[in-house]
Amino acid sequence: MTNSILSPEGLEAALREIGATRYHNLHPFHRLLHSGKLTRGEVQAWALNRYYYQSRIPAKDATLLARLPTADLRRSWRSRLVDHDGVEPGTGGIARWLKLAEGVGLDPAYVESTKGLLPATRFAVDAYVAFVRDRTLLEAIASSLTELFAPTIIAERVSGMLAHYDFVTPETLAYFTPRLTQAPRDADFALGYVKQHARSDEQQQAVLDALRFKCDVLWTQLDALYFAYVEPGLIPPGAFTPVNRQ
Amino acid sequence: MTNSILSPEGLEAALREIGATRYHNLHPFHRLLHSGKLTRGEVQAWALNRYYYQSRIPAKDATLLARLPTADLRRSWRSRLVDHDGVEPGTGGIARWLKLAEGVGLDPAYVESTKGLLPATRFAVDAYVAFVRDRTLLEAIASSLTELFAPTIIAERVSGMLAHYDFVTPETLAYFTPRLTQAPRDADFALGYVKQHARSDEQQQAVLDALRFKCDVLWTQLDALYFAYVEPGLIPPGAFTPVNRQ
DSSP: OOOSOOOHHHHHHHHHHHHHHHSGGGSHHHHHHHTTOSOHHHHHHHHHHHHHHHHHHHHHHHHHHHHOOSHHHHHHHHHHHHHHHOSSTTOSHHHHHHHHHHHTTOOHHHHHHTTTOOHHHHHHHHHHHHHHHHSOHHHHHHGGGGGGGHHHHHHHHHHHHHHHOTTOOTTTTTTHHHHHHHHHHHHHHHHHHHHHHOOSHHHHHHHHHHHHHHHHHHHHHHHHHIIIIISSOOOOTTSOOOSSOO | OOOSOOOHHHHHHHHHHHHHHHSGGGSHHHHHHHTTOSOHHHHHHHHHHHHHHHHHHHHHHHHHHHHOOSHHHHHHHHHHHHHHHOSSTTOSHHHHHHHHHHHTTOOHHHHHHTTTOOHHHHHHHHHHHHHHHHSOHHHHHHGGGGGGGHHHHHHHHHHHHHHHOTTOOTTGGGGHHHHHHHHHHHHHHHHHHHHHHOOSHHHHHHHHHHHHHHHHHHHHHHHHHIIIIISSOOOOTTSOOOSSOO
16 A cells, blocks of 8 residues: 555545455355345345345434534435435335335334344444444545445346346335435545545545445445355344245 | 422423523523613624524434434434525525624624634533433433424514614524424424323433423523623633624
């Protein structure tokens, strides 16, 4: 790692390089998920655990919003709350994720209860919320930049899951459609902020580390799923157990 | 203080009794403000210091929102963010408060910088944000209940200031008009929550203490203004000094 200061474009390139090497689209669990290699129960485990991540995103964003110094910045960030919590009951990303969970055969009340959650999912997601609360604002914003890489994985996921699982319908995957526009809008804003404010070598390294951290948060969740439900398939006590394990 | 559990109605009555005895409409600074007894410079000092309180309310509300467990609750609380930060640049309560400050003769950029702030204002307001972050959710919500008493003080303030100060116009006081409907809506929600969730004697006492604390936060800000600008009139080093002191 050099100690020279990067140009804004150089910083963006370094961020994209992290995505190209550490984003969770590269994780073997996602390769199985997208290529139709998982059982219905394993897809359920993914949907159930990922729900906890979804459900904590508004807490993460509100925590970050609380630290933004101006109405302009807060207003921009606020759209994330609207996206996830919706405008009416039953709307928004969390509600749509529950529809996805229901669509793959889970009881949404059970999913919401988080009773079947893998402990590792909880630890990873909670670490993300705490990171955004406790680190510098620059690091907190930089940690959202995995959204730069979201459109690719969403396209892969939707086409792959529709092609390979007969229990998955376009309605079930409706969560992802608005994300194709929301994620790039949010990522553009965060990237612009980071390119403008990370001026010193120390700040730029902190930004890159924040994105690495966030990649770790996402990656770790898939590690836990793979461990519990694929190989070696050791489901922790109390965690969700698919009805028809193969 | 009794140790018996109050009915929801009894709790509401106890909360209203706190308002009747400790809300800042009773503070001598407000009596001077509303009856035309302050100089223009003293009104400016009030507007400048109160700006800091306004500017931190979205941080307080986002901190609280981050702790709410359901999309329904968060969506209700989110309206407070919209009220204060607005939907477009230049809208919302903070922008309207800057208009008020400008209307009474201050440079809005100076107000926004908070350079002329009384340190006591900062301490009191920051204590409120920290209280909402660190106490139980029930206490955090209960601390908002001073809004139960806001319509009375707003009516007094608007009519009194318009009658007594030739430098105050209805446009200058436009901040207060939407507050006449926003504050009761927000207070009704918070009161309903508190009446439903404060079931034990300990919880009810915590709720009453939270409202007392919040009354102290508001009261302390007026103490500091009175001390610095009325009597004894000792302005702390670096704080705003009116151009024409009488």
